Amino acid sequence: MILRGxxxxxxxxxxxxxxxxxxxxxxLTAFDDTKAGVKGLVDAGVTAVPSIFHHxxxxxxxxxxxxxxxxxxxxxxxxxxxxxxxxxxxAAAQAVGFFQVVNHDVPDDLLxxxxxSVRRFHESPVETKRAYYSRDHRRRVQFNSNFYxxxxxxxxxxxxxxxxxxxxxxxxxxxxxRAVAPEYARQVQRVGRALFELLSEALxxxxxxxxxxxxxLDRVNIGGHxxxxxxxxxxxxxxxxxxxxxxxxxxxxxxxxxxQVLVDDDKWVDVPxxxxxxxxxxxxxxxxxxxxxxxxxxxxxxxxxVDSRVxxxxxxxxxxxxxRVLAPIVTGDGAVARYRSTTVDDMFRYxxxxxxxxxxxxxxxxxxx
Numbered sequence: 056m057i058l059r060g061x062x063x064x065x066x067x068x069x070x071x072x073x074x075x076x077x078x079x080x081x082x083l084t085a086f087d088d089t090k091a092g093v094k095g096l097v098d099a100g101v102t103a104v105p106s107i108f109h110h111x112x113x114x115x116x117x118x119x120x121x122x123x124x125x126x127x128x129x130x131x132x133x134x135x136x137x138x139x140x141x142x143x144x145x146a147a148a149q150a151v152g153f154f155q156v157v158n159h160d161v162p163d164d165l166l167x168x169x170x171x172s173v174r175r176f177h178e179s180p181v182e183t184k185r186a187y188y189s190r191d192h193r194r195r196v197q198f199n200s201n202f203y204x205x206x207x208x209x210x211x212x213x214x215x216x217x218x219x220x221x222x223x224x225x226x227x228x229x230x231x232x233r234a235v236a237p238e239y240a241r242q243v244q245r246v247g248r249a250l251f252e253l254l255s256e257a258l259x260x261x262x263x264x265x266x267x268x269x270x271x272l273d274r275v276n277i278g279g280h281x282x283x284x285x286x287x288x289x290x291x292x293x294x295x296x297x298x299x300x301x302x303x304x305x306x307x308x309x310x311x312x313x314x315q316v317l318v319d320d321d322k323w324v325d326v327p328x329x330x331x332x333x334x335x336x337x338x339x340x341x342x343x344x345x346x347x348x349x350x351x352x353x354x355x356x357x358x359x360x361v362d363s364r365v366x367x368x369x370x371x372x373x374x375x376x377x378x379r380v381l382a383p384i385v386t387g388d389g390a391v392a393r394y395r396s397t398t399v400d401d402m403f404r405y406x407x408x409x410x411x412x413x414x415x416x417x418x419x420x421x422x423x424x
Contacts, residue, residue, distance in 0.1 A: 082107050083205055090188035091181045092200035092214035097283040098181075104287040110209045114296065115289065116315075116323070116357055125324045127151065127316065129332065132249065133158035144250070145257035148337050152350035153316050155332040156250075161242045163331055169232075169239045170309055173279035174365045176216050176231035187216070187229060192375070192407065195219040196227050212291045212358045216279040232279070240275050243305050243369040248272055250303060250335060258345060258384060265344075269302060269381075271373040282313065282356060282364040293356035293364065298417055300406045301338030301370040308334060311364040317353040326354075339419050340372060340402070343394045346383035351419070375403040394422045 086107065089095055096105070128147040134140040147154035176184065176198075187198040200214045201207065220240035222228060228236050251272070252262035266272055282293040293313055308314060314326040314334070326334055342351035356364070373379050382396040406418050 079107060080205075083210070086210075087190075087200070087204060090185040092177075092184070092198075092281075093212050094177055094214055094281060094283050095181055102286050104212070104285065104290045108210045108212055108291040110290070110292055110295070114209075115292065118289070125151070125318055125322075127324065127326050127334075128154040129329055130154050130156050131158050132156050132160075141253055141256045144253045148254060148257065148345075148349040150350070151316065151318065152337040152342075152352035153326065153334065153354070154336075155326075155329050155334050156246070157329065157332050159246050159249075159333055161239075161246065161333070165235065165239060165242065166307055166331065168235045169307060169367055170365050172232040172235050173216065173281065173367055174363075176229050176279065177214055177281035177365075179231060183229075195222055196229070198229075207295065209291070209295070211294050211356075212282060212285050212288075213293050213356070214281045214283075216281075218277040218279070220275050220277055236277065239367075240277060240369070243275055243371075244272050246305060246333065247275070247303060247369075247371045250305075254341070254349070258348065259386060260384070265302070265341075268344075269340075269373055270379065271302065271371060274374065276370040276372070278368040278370065280356075280364075280366045280368065282311075282358065282366075284363050285358040285360055288358035288360050291358050293358045294354075296353050296355045298351045298353050298419075299336065299338040299370065300340070300403065300418070301372040302341045302344070303371045304336050304338055305369040305371065306334040306336070307367040307369075309365045311359065311362050313356045313359060313364055314366070315355055315357060317355075323355075338370070338372065339417070340381055340399075342419060343381055343397075343422060344384055346385055346390070347393045351417075353417070373399045376400050392424060394419070395424050397422055 128143065128151065130143050130147065184198050187196055189197040190199055196218055198216045201210050202215065204210055216229065218228060218236055221237065225233055225237060248266060251265040255262050255264040285291060296317065308328055310328045312328060315323040316326055318324055337349045337351045339351045341349050377399040379399050380396050381399060381402065383392045383394050385392050405421055
């Protein structure tokens with residue numbers, strides 16, 4: 056592990072507040088230049104969280120805070136009643152924006168192997184991962200730590216491998232995931248199609264509406280997240296409070312826990328690991344298209360000192376460079392559009408260029424009428 060170039064800056068910021076924006080930039084750059092991620096810091100034996108990862112106290116879980124006792128809905132996709140199933144999905148998308156689905160027909164061994172493959176990648180030698188390290192969003196395979204490292208007020212204790220599926224050649228996929236990622240992506244696309252149909256019906260539309268209107272089920276972006284055990288979890292977060300730039304996000308998580316959803320603007324709810332379940336959340340694009348009927352809620356991942364956490368997020372969204380228009384669906388007497396229509400390209404560009412990414416401020420505010 057080569058970390059000598061970063062030691063000076065990491066030590067400078069490990070035990071004191073930021074001296075200046077310039078010193079913070081030096082530390083961020085030095086950390087990024089290692090191309091080893093947070094896992095590299097842990098492997099190097101850090102015992103204190105560097106200050107570039109320190110989040111303001113008001114953004115961190117309070118030691119004595121009580122979590123909201125709301126239960127995230129678990130929906131059985133094998134329900135015998137289509138009417139009841141649509142009603143359950145509609146209620147969850149409207150009230151919470153998060154739900155878990157079971158009996159989705161993705162084989163258990165495929166779920167387990169997908170999680171294992173992401174762990175294998177992140178726990179492989181840094182020289183193997185470094186070949187994929189990049190911040191070029193145009194690259195279809197990349198590895199980095201904190202997508203918005205240089206824009207966010209504080210870095211998060213997380214590394215991510217990104218795959219834009221399908222890829223032209225399977226050889227482009229890192230070897231650790233090559234045997235499983237293509238089939239997993241196909242299965243998520245199938246589940247996504249079923250969810251789009253249910254959500255379309257929940258909006259009172261033809262089941263094919265969302266798929267035909269967005270034309271995005273031919274692709275899925277996979278984010279394989281790795282959250283190393285943290286020596287000082289009370290100082291940082293695994294992922295900052297944010298909502299997703301997607302129509303839907305389908306998440307596979309291990310049993311470590313840490314995912315939390317914000318409800319009623321001030322209460323956090325745990326999303327527990329349910330055996331065999333996939334976690335589904337409404338993204339900002341779908342909140343816009345549903346004209347606020349479905350909620351894209353903010354969520355975060357808390358850090359822990361006990362074990363590393365692995366999750367696989369599949370983002371279902373149109374190509375970021377697409378000129379396809381996202382327009383609010385306005386139905387019913389007296390209904391008015393809550394958002395202005397925008398292209399996917401314009402919306403994604405706004406997300407990418409925000410100076411304070413993942414800071415609890417919804418990007419949808421920019422598109423509100």
